[in-house]
Amino acid sequence: xxxxxxxxxxxxxxxxxxxxxxxxxxxxxxxxxxxxxxxxxxxxxxxxxxxxxxxxxxxxxxxxxxxxxxxxxxxxxxxxxxxxxxxxxxxxxxxxxxxxxxxxxxxxxxxxxx
Amino acid sequence: xxxxxxxxxxxxxxxxxxxxxxxxxxxxxxxxxxxxxxxxxxxxxxxxxxxxxxxxxxxxxxxxxxxxxxxxxxxxxxxxxxxxxxxxxxxxxxxxxxxxxxxxxxxxxxxxxx
Numbered sequence: 001x002x003x004x005x006x007x008x009x010x011x012x013x014x015x016x017x018x019x020x021x022x023x024x025x026x027x028x029x030x031x032x033x034x035x036x037x038x039x040x041x042x043x044x045x046x047x048x049x050x051x052x053x054x055x056x057x058x059x060x061x062x063x064x065x066x067x068x069x070x071x072x073x074x075x076x077x078x079x080x081x082x083x084x085x086x087x088x089x090x091x092x093x094x095x096x097x098x099x100x101x102x103x104x105x106x107x108x109x110x111x112x113x114x
Numbered sequence: 115x116x117x118x119x120x121x122x123x124x125x126x127x128x129x130x131x132x133x134x135x136x137x138x139x140x141x142x143x144x145x146x147x148x149x150x151x152x153x154x155x156x157x158x159x160x161x162x163x164x165x166x167x168x169x170x171x172x173x174x175x176x177x178x179x180x181x182x183x184x185x186x187x188x189x190x191x192x193x194x195x196x197x198x199x200x201x202x203x204x205x206x207x208x209x210x211x212x213x214x215x216x217x218x219x220x221x222x223x224x225x226x227x228x
Contacts, residue, residue, distance in 0.1 A: 036217075041202075041222075042221070042222070043204055043220060043221055044157070044204070044217075044219050045219070046216045046217065087157070101162065101172065102159070104157040104158075105156060
């Protein structure tokens with residue numbers, strides 16, 4: 001299994017739709033999980049951290065399943081401005097130097113269509 | 115304004131001509147890193163630094179050097195650039211928690227090596 005794996009998409013959805021992305025990771029020792037958003041030709045920006053109990057930020061919900069080693073991101077009521085590439089990010093280790101290193105998935109591209 | 119700056123933003127150079135890409139952050143972050151992003155390969159870490167005078171290799175360090183003489187600056191040096199180093203480069207910084215904290219990315223440097 002690759003370190004962090006995502007479906008590259010593209011996901012083309014109409015405005016107002018609900019869309020979900022999944023991400024799997026290989027290192028069971030990973031403890032920190034994130035979703036970053038990257039607009040075309042721009043730098044990645046943190047969208048949200050992912051907590052064990054799941055967490056929500058407005059229209060965005062993130063879930064973590066440690067047993068199956070996957071992370072999900074749900075976007076409700078999609079807006080045109082949600083069009084971007086979503087990167088799944090996992091830290092390499094729980095402690096020590098590796099805990100400061102992040103592994104980025106290749107990203108899932110989302111296009112929200114009017 | 116809290117930010118990470120990179121210079122230059124765009125650079126076209128020739129094989130073998132040494133170059134330096136500068137990175138500076140004004141958030142007093144201890145952790146800084148360099149990534150390259152290539153189509154189909156995602157973001158890959160080149161080098162990282164956990165503090166002044168402390169640097170370590172990431173996943174793809176070959177052909178690159180870094181230094182961390184001051185907390186705010188983390189330049190990336192290509193001693194003898196080759197065409198396979200043509201890429202989009204991002205510098206990032208984060209607080210002491212490193213892998214458990216938000217990574218702030220610079221705007222990117224698009225490098226072409228002919």
